[in-house]
Amino acid sequence: MKSILITGASQGIGQxxxxxxxxxxxxxxxxxxxxxxxxxVANGRDNAVVLEADVTDEAxxxxxxxxxxxxxxxxxxxxxxxxMFGPAGPIDDVPLAGFDEVMNVNVRGMFVAAQLAFKxxxxxxxxxxxxxxxxxxxxxxxxxxxxxxxxSKHAITGLTRTLSLDGRPFDIACGQIDIGNAxxxxxxxxxxxxxxxxxxxxxxxxxxxxxxxxxxxxELPLSANVQFMTVMATKMPFIGRG
Numbered sequence: 001m002k003s004i005l006i007t008g009a010s011q012g013i014g015q016x017x018x019x020x021x022x023x024x025x026x027x028x029x030x031x032x033x034x035x036x037x038x039x040x041v042a043n044g045r046d047n048a049v050v051l052e053a054d055v056t057d058e059a060x061x062x063x064x065x066x067x068x069x070x071x072x073x074x075x076x077x078x079x080x081x082x083x084m085f086g087p088a089g090p091i092d093d094v095p096l097a098g099f100d101e102v103m104n105v106n107v108r109g110m111f112v113a114a115q116l117a118f119k120x121x122x123x124x125x126x127x128x129x130x131x132x133x134x135x136x137x138x139x140x141x142x143x144x145x146x147x148x149x150x151x152s153k154h155a156i157t158g159l160t161r162t163l164s165l166d167g168r169p170f171d172i173a174c175g176q177i178d179i180g181n182a183x184x185x186x187x188x189x190x191x192x193x194x195x196x197x198x199x200x201x202x203x204x205x206x207x208x209x210x211x212x213x214x215x216x217x218x219e220l221p222l223s224a225n226v227q228f229m230t231v232m233a234t235k236m237p238f239i240g241r242g
Contacts, residue, residue, distance in 0.1 A: 160176040
């Protein structure tokens with residue numbers, strides 16, 4: 001049974017992806033801060049492993065990875081997914097504490113998870129594995145008032161490229177999925193704010209479309225890699241921006 005650890009697995013894209021991998025027969029490490037929500041996602045399935053941890057807590061993350069590998073025997077894949085949007089607005093309206101929080105979760109947290117996964121994949125036998133980072137369309141073009149989130153996702157693209165290069169000698173593949181407006185609570189919150197301002201809501205897509213894309217990336221043999229994949233709502237104003 002192949003194994004994958006998914007961060008941010010208690011809601012949104014992480015939850016949908018975890019459920020899809022569980023249904024596909026993978027052993028899935030469900031990692032997030034809310035154990036109650038994770039238990040609900042696991043739903044009593046034998047191939048689900050609940051891992052309560054904060055991605056910014058290095059010790060808790062190391063313990064979670066060790067516990068999962070102890071049960072699964074190895075780590076075949078990581079979906080490095082946990083993240084947050086943070087404060088919105090022009091840069092002079094953004095409190096520094098809000099910026100620090102976004103960078104702590106979206107950059108440091110993803111670094112910690114990738115570091116632990118890379119370490120395990122490098123030492124296990126047979127060697128190797130796959131790291132899939134959750135980027136965003138904001139890794140290419142920003143949405144208005146998204147300076148914290150956009151900066152963090154550009155950093156993740158740098159992480160993806162570097163891990164792809166450094167992982168080659170160890171059969172560690174790394175790719176990035178850039179998702180545009182999956183219908184999650186975060187997108188719902190953005191739409192609520194837009195409607196309150198008298199603006200039209202943004203186009204969105206079923207979150208399952210993103211989850212299926214992650215599953216496709218993970219199921220490839222290590223001799224093949226999706227370096228970057230963009231999955232987005234068809235009617236998003238991404239192509240054709242001037």
